[in-house]
Amino acid sequence: MNGxxxxxxxxxxxxxxxxxxxxxxxxxxxxxxxxxxxxxxIGDISTVIxxxxxxxxxxxxxxxxxxxxETIWGAGYRFNV
Numbered sequence: 001m002n003g004x005x006x007x008x009x010x011x012x013x014x015x016x017x018x019x020x021x022x023x024x025x026x027x028x029x030x031x032x033x034x035x036x037x038x039x040x041x042i043g044d045i046s047t048v049i050x051x052x053x054x055x056x057x058x059x060x061x062x063x064x065x066x067x068x069x070e071t072i073w074g075a076g077y078r079f080n081v
Contacts, residue, residue, distance in 0.1 A: 011036060012055050015048075019069065019079035028076040052077060 008016070014036055019027065027035075029045040037043060056063040070078045 008055070008058060012051050012058075015051050016055050016059070016079075019077065023079055023081060026072050026075050026078045031076065 015032065018032070018035060029048045032048045033041075033043070033045050037047065052069060053063070056066050056069055059068055060066045068080055070080055072078055
């Protein structure tokens with residue numbers, strides 16, 4: 001953790017848990033949105049982007065250079081250990 005108090009919302013925790021249980025698998029923003037919010041949910045994939053940013057702020061030493069939640073350009077996100 002980055003030294004700040006890290007309180008996660010339910011969806012942030014669900015997203016982190018989902019990615020962590022599928023290590024090194026690349027998920028598109030659409031796949032993550034559908035998995036966690038459901039295909040029929042109101043909202044869009046920008047919701048995923050916001051939650052990824054918030055999770056990075058809580059778990060990464062340097063959120064601008066993440067080592068756990070990696071952006072795979074053109075594909076999505078991957079959780080590394």
